[in-house]
Amino acid sequence: MTLYLAPLYEDVKPLLIAIDCIIFGVQDAKMKLLIFKREVEPLAGSWSLLGSFVNFEESVDEAAERILFELTGLEDIYMEQLHCFGAVNRDPGGRVVSIAYWSLIRVDQSHLEFNVRTHESKWISIDAIPELVLDHREMVEMAISNLRERARFKPIGFELLPQEFTMVQLLKVYEAIFDHPIDNRNFRKKLLKSGLLIPLTKKDKSTSKKGSFLYKFNQETYSKLSREGYSFGF
Amino acid sequence: MTLYLAPLYEDVKPLLIAIDCIIFGVQDAKMKLLIFKREVEPLAGSWSLLGSFVNFEESVDEAAERILFELTGLEDIYMEQLHCFGAVNRDPGGRVVSIAYWSLIRVDQSHLEFNVRTHESKWISIDAIPELVLDHREMVEMAISNLRERARFKPIGFELLPQEFTMVQLLKVYEAIFDHPIDNRNFRKKLLKSGLLIPLTKKDKSTSKKGSFLYKFNQETYSKLSREGYSFGF
């Protein structure tokens, strides 16, 4: 265990730094969370968030991306740093400070299933979170309120949908995030006015006989509104 | 350098964890930031945020409070965790991950001057931040936008004022936070309606011949609105 240290840093005791990922997705019009069977002692076999340690030669953000990638195979994912959890005894295995991140993924992404299947995992509904190891439940609760707060002013709902999607799908995502029904007409009105959607001529006929028009994001308006903030209060 | 570790944690390389504090206060109707001459190598002598390391036997939050207390003598301060900064080479002295916190203090607090004076420090206006060591400038910028965001929905303006204050003082605090002028009448109207203020019968005559009424916070409404959120968008 060797650390390069400036002379005056030498008497500082180092700590372990871990990452924990709160992975959200929408399934069956419900907000879901991906959890894993913990494979390392202590507490192996309990349900847990996806987590691991930060390596010495990578940044904390890189570590978060790596850990998410290693287990889900997903890259370029919407990911936000949530909070640093640093209670002294939060991990019985040692003095571990954890940086929690939350991310949004499109559940339909096909390669997800494959990578995840090698580990025991499951999607759970965020309104019925089972017991989780350590302080993971606290992390999840903070992440949920962070997600909702963020979703009110940044158009992140799109991160949960495929490239092309219908108005109804988008509405259902927001209903899932905020966990309450949203008025159909007001929703359409507001989103069409926002300029976030580019209407396509294609229709998706998988859910109705009439079929419903597909849209894609206007990436430009998206980044503009992400920066400036836009009220999605429904 | 000894760490108690569960067997499977043994091959993890530990890192140093530091705290950096972004300390805001209002002076002369301007938002100010407290900075310090750095006393340790590397980079001793440059301007820096207040910072130090997390001890092995204290939580990260406790460390932040301790560090703020040691240098300013202030306790029970509004303090919020900002972000974990974890770039690999952010500190030339070693691999140091820093957890940044920002806090709001009442500049008039008399004991502050005393404690701070033993170290070289100064208040600077947030629209003219000088060069700071490491990534401290980035921290400050993130803290400012975090502060503004927070101030829009949580009544934190009060944290910057003494127990009893005038409407004009409160207005000036918000003008300082948002850095733009606010309409006097609309401001009063909204705040009086909010129930956050308890009007006193006393007047402060220090700034005008007529004198202006003093108010104090309604702690109950304050915590209620802190929880629920309240739009302070001016």
Place this chain on the structure above:
DNA sequence: TCAAAAGTGTTTCAGGTACACCCATGG
């Protein structure tokens, strides 16, 4: 032809914003 989902406008109300003058007092 009918069941099932998609799509469409108007009215109401609350809150935000803009704006200009009188008041009280000490010097």
Place this chain on the structure above:
DNA sequence: CCATGGGTGTACCTGAAACACTTTTGA
């Protein structure tokens, strides 16, 4: 008596919320 800062009310406008029926089409 006047200069200085404190205090007050109204009109307008925008955006949010509530609300019910018509359209399309495959089975």
